[in-house]
Amino acid sequence: MTEAMTGARILVRALEEAGVEILFGMPGGNILPAYDPLMDSTRLRHILVRHEQDAGHAAAGYASATGRPGVCLATSGPGATNLVTALADAAMDSVPVVAVTGQAARHLLGTDSFQEADICGITRSITKHNWLVRTARDIPRTIAEAFHVATTGRPGPVLVDIPKDVLQERAPYTRPERIDLPGLKPTPRPHPQRLRQAAEALRTARRPVLYAGGGVVKAEAAAELTHFVELTGVPVVTTLMARGAFPASHRRHLGMPGMHGTVPAVAALQHADLVLAVGARFDDRVTGDPTTFARHAKIVHADIDPAEIGKNRRVDIPIVGDAREVLTGLIDTVRRLAERTPWAPATRWWDTIEAWRDAHPMTYETPGDGSLAPQQVIERIGQLAGPDAVYVSGVGQHQMWASHYLPLERPRSFLNSGGAGTMGYALPAAMGAKLARPDTTVWAVDGDGCFQMTCRTLATCAVEGIPIKVAVINNAGLGMVRQLQSLFFDDRHFGTDCATRHLPDFAAMGEAYGGVGLRCDRAADLDTTIHRAMEIDDAPVVVDFVVNQQEMVWPMIAAGASNDDIRVARSTAPLWDTAD
Numbered sequence: 001m002t003e004a005m006t007g008a009r010i011l012v013r014a015l016e017e018a019g020v021e022i023l024f025g026m027p028g029g030n031i032l033p034a035y036d037p038l039m040d041s042t043r044l045r046h047i048l049v050r051h052e053q054d055a056g057h058a059a060a061g062y063a064s065a066t067g068r069p070g071v072c073l074a075t076s077g078p079g080a081t082n083l084v085t086a087l088a089d090a091a092m093d094s095v096p097v098v099a100v101t102g103q104a105a106r107h108l109l110g111t112d113s114f115q116e117a118d119i120c121g122i123t124r125s126i127t128k129h130n131w132l133v134r135t136a137r138d139i140p141r142t143i144a145e146a147f148h149v150a151t152t153g154r155p156g157p158v159l160v161d162i163p164k165d166v167l168q169e170r171a172p173y174t175r176p177e178r179i180d181l182p183g184l185k186p187t188p189r190p191h192p193q194r195l196r197q198a199a200e201a202l203r204t205a206r207r208p209v210l211y212a213g214g215g216v217v218k219a220e221a222a223a224e225l226t227h228f229v230e231l232t233g234v235p236v237v238t239t240l241m242a243r244g245a246f247p248a249s250h251r252r253h254l255g256m257p258g259m260h261g262t263v264p265a266v267a268a269l270q271h272a273d274l275v276l277a278v279g280a281r282f283d284d285r286v287t288g289d290p291t292t293f294a295r296h297a298k299i300v301h302a303d304i305d306p307a308e309i310g311k312n313r314r315v316d317i318p319i320v321g322d323a324r325e326v327l328t329g330l331i332d333t334v335r336r337l338a339e340r341t342p343w344a345p346a347t348r349w350w351d352t353i354e355a356w357r358d359a360h361p362m363t364y365e366t367p368g369d370g371s372l373a374p375q376q377v378i379e380r381i382g383q384l385a386g387p388d389a390v391y392v393s394g395v396g397q398h399q400m401w402a403s404h405y406l407p408l409e410r411p412r413s414f415l416n417s418g419g420a421g422t423m424g425y426a427l428p429a430a431m432g433a434k435l436a437r438p439d440t441t442v443w444a445v446d447g448d449g450c451f452q453m454t455c456r457t458l459a460t461c462a463v464e465g466i467p468i469k470v471a472v473i474n475n476a477g478l479g480m481v482r483q484l485q486s487l488f489f490d491d492r493h494f495g496t497d498c499a500t501r502h503l504p505d506f507a508a509m510g511e512a513y514g515g516v517g518l519r520c521d522r523a524a525d526l527d528t529t530i531h532r533a534m535e536i537d538d539a540p541v542v543v544d545f546v547v548n549q550q551e552m553v554w555p556m557i558a559a560g561a562s563n564d565d566i567r568v569a570r571s572t573a574p575l576w577d578t579a580d
Helices: 007-017 032-040 052-066 084-092 136-151 164-168 192-204 214-218 222-232 263-271 323-340 347-359 374-385 397-405 426-436 448-454 457-464 479-488 506-512 523-535
Strands: 004-006 022-025 045-048 070-074 097-103 129-132 158-163 170-172 208-212 236-238 253-255 274-278 298-303 317-320 390-393 442-447 469-474 516-520 541-546
Touching: 004 007, 007 032, 007 136, 007 164, 007 170, 022 052, 022 426, 032 097, 032 164, 045 457, 052 070, 052 084, 052 097, 052 426, 052 448, 052 457, 084 097, 097 136, 097 164, 129 136, 136 158, 136 164, 136 170, 158 164, 192 274, 192 298, 192 317, 192 323, 208 222, 208 263, 214 222, 214 323, 222 323, 236 263, 253 263, 263 347, 274 323, 298 323, 374 397, 374 442, 374 469, 374 523, 390 397, 390 426, 397 442, 397 469, 397 479, 426 442, 426 448, 426 457, 426 469, 442 448, 448 469, 469 506, 506 516, 506 541, 516 523, 523 541
Parallel strands: 022 045, 022 070, 070 097, 097 158, 129 158, 208 236, 208 274, 236 253, 274 298, 298 317, 390 442, 442 469, 469 541, 516 541
Antiparallel strands: 004 170
């Protein structure tokens, strides 16, 4: 116990003791008491954003790039509600974010006072837990619990709401001796019997597939995943949230499954007799019509969250456990089985997979007039920046091209909004990632629609000296929505053309916000432009890459359709006989 201090100073000290180094926020009346002692802190760096949503996404980007929780601050009312989209995004993608919000004074709660909003009620369904702090004495324990909940078991966002008068009242700082939350008891170690059942099923399978999800990244299990795949020879697919968890260049990797997955990945799952899912949740973007997904397969599902097992797909062998513990246990179990019975490689299965690879490679055409293909731009950025860079994607066509054409060889090298599909995610998340990994090149690959939602982030980057690089894949419209209108609404395009009257000059916007702006619309200038952007290390760079508006993302499966109906062009016959 120490001398009495204000609740605001207690909050700052609690954040320091939680190991926080950077927090993102914007002040306002009811959080303002916390900003005064924050100014005196030598351990906390505050990044002033231009909108609270940016603070939430930046915290998520920081967390996704490091595995450590990201922290954001907002005032009450609209400041707190502006965090909602970012918190929902973090919840869908299991990202540990700690949000601290100011609130109206205790005696005003429930009176519809100025800038009052029941943010705990509003965010109850999109946070793992939230707290309304009633006394300054409770702040240290609550902050410690918040960080524990955000990072324990399946990660996710939490929120701590503190009334203004609680920040102003005085109390002793009492460090919590331990955290006791009976309702939070994850099961990280899988049951040995389940591991044996899974290993036996894998040993006898003729057409196995390992379906790796974002839980592999969250559990820091990339090395174990690679070890397991090389030990067993099983083909592996990685979801959008698991890109980089297994090297994209590895021969055992079939690519991304699902709506815009590769043909080998989708086909392998559809024809599998065993699907071993680790850290994945059988999302509708992967399964399509769940009644036809992997219809011939026995399902082994391993996840840290027992609520996910059996939620979207019937499971034959459930395994509750941390992905790293599961893979480590499977490696040991497989080795013991192999000592008794040699592990036979699925040679015929791999022959079939190789045939799919040869027939349907991931390719694109470059325009004959020397203009830019969007895939070409993204692929070349990846080749020049290399696999050690961090790539942060917005949502839409460019997100899918990025997932296929970037050199994703390492975990936490590709950040994007997977579950919520939040346009505007890329720039603030890239800012957070760059602050988390200042010695790493960070590229935000964005669309012109997404870019305009959070371009204000450039102002923060310029002021704070955060030299992110932004590739605007500019097709003058909402490309993915336009593609859906082309395919499913008889080419009736409405509400998707952003250049009907006037499209901003994105390079000029980069300059106006205090950064550097470049423009490229010719393939002959592509390398020179990317090199120029890479050379600038003291300011944010925006590169306006003007590309063809008609380009579509292939392969594609219509929402809710069977994965058997995957298409590789606008009119495509079925690629295989569903009776197989």
